[in-house]
Amino acid sequence: MQKIKVIFDLEVIGNSYKNNQTGVYRVAYEIFKRFALRADLKVLYSNFNFNKDKHTNSKIDRFICENHVVIKPATSFKRIRFIPFRKEKFFRKLYNKFGLFDYRISYSKEVDTANIYHSLFYPIHESLAKFPDIKKIVTIHDLIPVLLPEYNSNTELLENTITSIGKNNFAICVSENTKMDLLKYAPQIDPNKVFVSLLAASPEFFYQCKNETKFSEVQGKYNIPEKYFLSLSTLEPRKNIDHVIRSFVRLISDKKIHDLSLVLVGGKGWDFDKIFNEFGHAKDFQDRIIITGRIPDEDLASIYSHANSFYYMSFYEGFGLPPLEAMQCGTPSVVSDTSSLPEVVGEAGILLDPKDQESLVKSMWKLYNDKFYRNELSEKSLMQAKKFSWEKTVQQHIDIYNKILSL
Structure with missing residues (x-):
């Protein structure tokens, strides 16, 4: 069996390594670590430094070293020293227009025999056009920045990513809804070149954890009460957390409930003031709303598993990992009926x-x-979660690669 030679772009991993290891980082990490173990793949890595972060390369090197991966680079780059006014917005746009960038990309000889280039987030770099035999793929996680720009600041980046697909390249979407949104937004893209591969929740971090010693430790670290509703997401307007806070306050006020709290887990995201304003309005119940900030992965199974129920009222998701994580922990979940959820x-x-x-x-x-209702939903959640796995996701990717290579 001939191996597929894949150039896997690691920039998104380098950007977030040891910093904000959620969302797209998680997807890239879970797929990459399984790719590295496949006997039917030979994996190289690239970094085109779209993020213009001089530390990304060193963080990628650290990631590779600390994860004991044996892998060769497909690209390298050197900074061009003499570019006047490179930080000025006007000149930056002018230089980009003429293809003059801060860094000069070079390729290793290994690239000449590569079959697939796959970016998990950033646009397909235009310099790859000189390798017409390489099939180029980009993963589209959602259309939020272009469909709901009021909830995101990455509109230009996603527009460039979609443009980079063009007529000759390919896309993998993380849900059928995301594929539908992509083709509606960009009808010039050939539907036969857009595929779907659903995501998964990591089994080592998200599982039913009823260990009371562990939960006692977690309670102490994050001020978690005995009985609580849980919401987990980045604190930003699109997640609709203020709606969950208002509904919770109304419940405990109307029903005179004294033994229930709301725990909000997640780091501060884009334009989070609305959430904290809602928290400020709940003056009589602020001690019942616990905002923990971001919590390390190793503590999440216990927090999910001990929650009465989980709430995710997001307005739009490309996939929606937290509800799947909650279900994999056996936690009854209340979720928006929108987009991919x-x-x-x-x-x-x-x-x-x-x-x-x-x-x-x-x-x-x-x-x-x-x-009894909670137990019924818990059992259903565990069964539904079994339909998803990273092994299945990776096999879907291999199948998609083979299909693309046969075209």
Whole structure:
């Protein structure tokens, strides 16, 4: 069996390594580490430094070393020393227009025999056009920056990524909904060159964890109460966390509940003030709303598993990993009925309009008050989560590579 020679772009891993290892980093990491072990692949790595971070290369080197991966680089770059006014916005745009960049890219000889180039986030670099025999693929995680620019600041980057697909290159989307959004937004892209591979939740971090000693340790570290609703996401407007806070406050106020809290896990994201303003309005109940900040992966299974239920009222998701993580921990979940989330949750959770407070409060009350209902949803969640795995995702990628190479 002939090996597929893949150039896997590691810039997104380098950008986030030891810093913000969530979202796209997680996807790239889980796929890459399994690629590195495949007997049917030969993997090289690239970094085109779209992020213009002089530390990315050294962080990639550190990642490779600390994960004991034997892998060769496909690219290298040197900074061009004499570019006047390189930091000025006007000149930067002018230089980009004429293809003059801060760094000069060079390729190793290994690239001449490569079959596939795959970027997990950034655009397909235009210099790759000189290798017409290499099939070029980019992963599209969501269309948020172009469909909902008010919730994101990466609009230009995604536009460039979509443009880089063009007529000759390929895309892998993380959900059927994302594929549909991509083709609707960019009808010039050939639908036969767009594929879908669903994501997964890491089994070493997300599992049913009923260890009371571990939970006691976690409670002490993050001020977690005995009985709580849980929400986990980056704190930003698109996640609709202020709606969850308002609904929770209404529930415990109307029903006179004294033994329940709301735990919000996640780092501060883009334009998070709205969430903290809502927290400020809940003056009589602020001690019942715990904002932990970002929590390391190794503590999340315990927090998910001990929650009464999980809430994810996001307005839009390309896939939606947190609900899958919650389900894999056996936690009953209430999730928006928008975008890709029904694909992930199926019939294992409660799907609601993300603006419907009445339905959310009713669901919160039922999950608080009905142990049998919680147990039923917990069992359904565990069954639904078994439909997803990184091994399945990786095999889907290999199948897609083979299909593309046969075209």
